Amino acid sequence: MKNPAGKVILLVIDEARSLLNDRSTIARNYGIVSDFRLLRRALVLVNECIGEEGGIFGVLIDTNSKVSDLAPPLSYDPEAHNAEGLVKVTFPPFVLTHTMDAHWKMFNKTSTSDSDTCHPNAEAKEKEKDDMAGGEVPHDIAAYKAIVLGNEEEALLALIRMGRPLWWSTYHDESVGTIDLLQSVKMVVLLAAKKLLLGTYPDGTAYNETTMYGVASMLCRLGERPYMTSALASQAVADFMAILAYVNFEKDGYLSSYASDPVLALGAMKVWYTIEDGLAKYILPQLRKLILDEAVDTGGIGEMVARILLLLAMDKCAFDGKSYKSFNLKAQFVPVYSFLAVLQVCELEPISSKKTAGSKKMKNLSIFKSWIYRWKDWRMGFTHFVQLQVEPNEDTLWYLLGRRAAGIFPRNQNGADLIIPMFCSKSDNASCMEIDETRNASDGMVSMILILVKNRFPTDSEFNESVTRKLSPKYVFKSKTKKRNKNKKRKAAKKTVAQPSTSEQENPLRMKSVQDVIRIYVNLGEKTTPRTPAKFIYYASIADEYANSGYDSERTKECVREQTAKLGFTFCFNSMGCDTYPFLTKKLAQCLANFIESRWNPIELVDGDLNRRRTATDSNKKSNAISSNVLPDDVLKVMASEGLVDPPGEKRKESRATVSTGTERKQAYKRMIASKGMKGWLGFVVGPIE
Template structure:
């Protein structure tokens, strides 16, 4: 349809679209025919402008009328139920993986002819990579543009993974929808703002990961372009700490897979790894050692080591609700972690975790989680309300997931703004005699617990609560059958302290985060400092002097004397 806008008539005045609209008016009014214009890269205002900008007032006053633009096309995930994974291992298979997101991906795996195969998985991923660079052949784009990646290209590449908020009034919003796979959720009546979103789409997240980790692509340049977009006001900058934390977590995730020998035909980054593997990649050795022994502890409910729990997240999605255990299991299968709703109490990021086997039928009873609180305090080294903000507040009861956990969970406190780099266990407080007594009672229950009991989560919790109620005045004597809603405050604190494995990390350097160790031989970080790029993003703010000459910069400074 863009040809109708680009090409003019013989006199070079009106566009072909202008004349076609007039021709459509000549159709009989009672035959019920209307025209639909579709395109993927043109601006919506070309075909459906605001009424005050319409070149032909007669269209509005006559019997012909322009419909509002069609943009709410609800086809995401329409094929998911057709191939529901029966085990977590099955969710790694292409037949399940490509069912998520747009129907394009799943349709390419199938063929309308019995004697013709569908696309191979790596071919579909290559197509997704090309879509993320504006529809160009990826190998050609990489050769031509790898040293001059634009801000909009950086946003397109990082967008499927990082959960970036694009300012609706930014010109990038329209460009990302029209040419780089971003979805349009709402168009203002004056066409001046477009609310956009990047849904949780595992195929695009995998494609994004492969571009970010391509040896010929400079990751630092991608991060610096994101920083520039934030300074230009194109990216929402109010939650920079969380944005940096998400990028840091994804960097650690990717680094695990860089050490694995995976055939090029495989889906590389969208597979399960253990909690220990991930934390070894994320943390520096001195930080990892602070929780290493806790990771070796046996989980009573399943009989497995806590560090052998499975996680899978290739990207983040912003949510407007507090997830429950079913939401966490669905996210784990999909390979996505949650960026919590604004003003969410307790946590900023939730990463689902499965303490069980990959080849068993997934159960919500085996779901645990990593709860992450992000701070960007420059003046207060440890952040406000510490250590409560790293322990009591960073618990499932405070977040609203569940009152009583029945398996270990990790609480990670990331104070990125600290000028000093160090880590510590924030739970080093003196416990009361009552708390120590309740802890010993839980030990008594779990010491001889046999996983062959085949308990559900509810029965398992009831065993513990019944034991706690013996000679304990501040615990309910007869726990209700519904163990989710009637826990006492004492029980909530007891379970939190018993099952929580907390770690507080301060600063943003390779002293505490092993994934910031810069491999000098890797071309993706040559020519820049990875740590500095992360810090620039952490402290970036809208800068009206960006791109201006020296005289303009001085004028802006005089306009803002304070």
């Protein structure tokens, strides 16, 4: 259209996937044109008739990202050239992402304008919104603080405003003419659960191949995303409520994810617990299949399993001993004490480092009880994990608390892998840590649980460093100040020059002591022994932790001298089983154990399968479905090793693999024949036969 005064009609077609209906081979052979090409031809003809005075612009809308790929590449499109031979230009796909948090942003904007115009002392109110470093707090972070420290009803309504506009619109429709807030919220959560199951009501019949067995609920809560080039990237957006963020210019890659959506996470909880053993029977096996198909970016199998464990523990706290059906959905937080009680760690006997004197055992136990008592009034709550792109700070913690989320550290982060925020409000400040006098106490206090995850077998050779230095805030959070030159001459010269204060530049989380946070160490592959039980509390003096950290500033050394008698504690969890995590069922523990098998060591895959065979045989001795144990484990391992054609080399002590030789195989067969006998034995031979 060249005439500026011309009129343009916008033709919008929703549910444009109807144009993607595949026609049969016979129809294509007879030259039947697709619906999309018919529509495009009609638009071309009508625009040619209208000429320069206007036109009709077609827009196709759908959650199916394949709608962006309706037209073939220009080089293969017979209709891509006009009569003059000029190539037509195609519009890139326009991804609608601005609707996320639309009602929440609108609510904050309205609240800000009302407070600015109506508050009698607006200037004084703004002055109160200072952060830890003395700067102005962004209004959205102040809003998150308000709903965390405010009443439960307002917090619940805030959660519904977050995420997709669909939730608030549905709540508004359901709440018209009703008084029961929780009943209206339950209807919204039910809608979210149905959306994760292709609109099917979450009962036993909903977990099938069509709904991918409800695995979208797992991706939503874990904060995982499909790989761009996998078929799941498009399908998750079209059918399972993933968010499409970007389509590459070749239109063969889709960046999709499950960003923070609190209501969708609550719906995912319903999918998890509506039927008994739904996780172990349907959801987790389907997730394992997606991982083996390399369709999902997990960010590390060990970290993924740890996230599942933490979510299960948090859910048990929220249920408070009840079943999901009798659980009253609220936006409340749970005491940190309750979370630690579910993990059953507070009554464990502390284990000291070699440097800590054993003669002070009773005194150290008293110090631990005093330290754990400090968290009596602290609270926490999360329903899903969010992938963090940058190093978190205190604003990040308030953001996560406001959305009932926990964080996944960026992959280049030092030390810890996961972070769970917790807070203590002014009304609960009886046993909180000391409050900074420069800050308004009504803002409350915020801290964190730092979690480091390993999957080392049979033990972590860096254990002492992992449970101390690598979980220290000074190690996890980077310093923004430049390291001082260790050269004595330059250092002496610097002493004559006043050093500028850099405290305002530092991340406040980095300045926290190890006693101001809770630390958790998880090694899913650890082999439990009397010296390293399934779980225990590890403690070391803070002076020892700083001594191993390599910090050489005078301020740090002074702190070390002052805190020599103070201890830092870490909750340690080893192996993967019901002994370590008592809130797991046997089926669930076995499913999670299947995930942590080594993907890079094939013999460890064999070991994992043999362990499952032993467990299944012990628990199902009368079942015909269990494989015969006529072939011992060592025979099967030797056979697998020869099939992999292992080259010779030095055998590592911590390796599960068995070095295969012809002699070992003969000896294994002899042991098998002597112990089992071969009369009347029938089996299957799989492999090359010469």
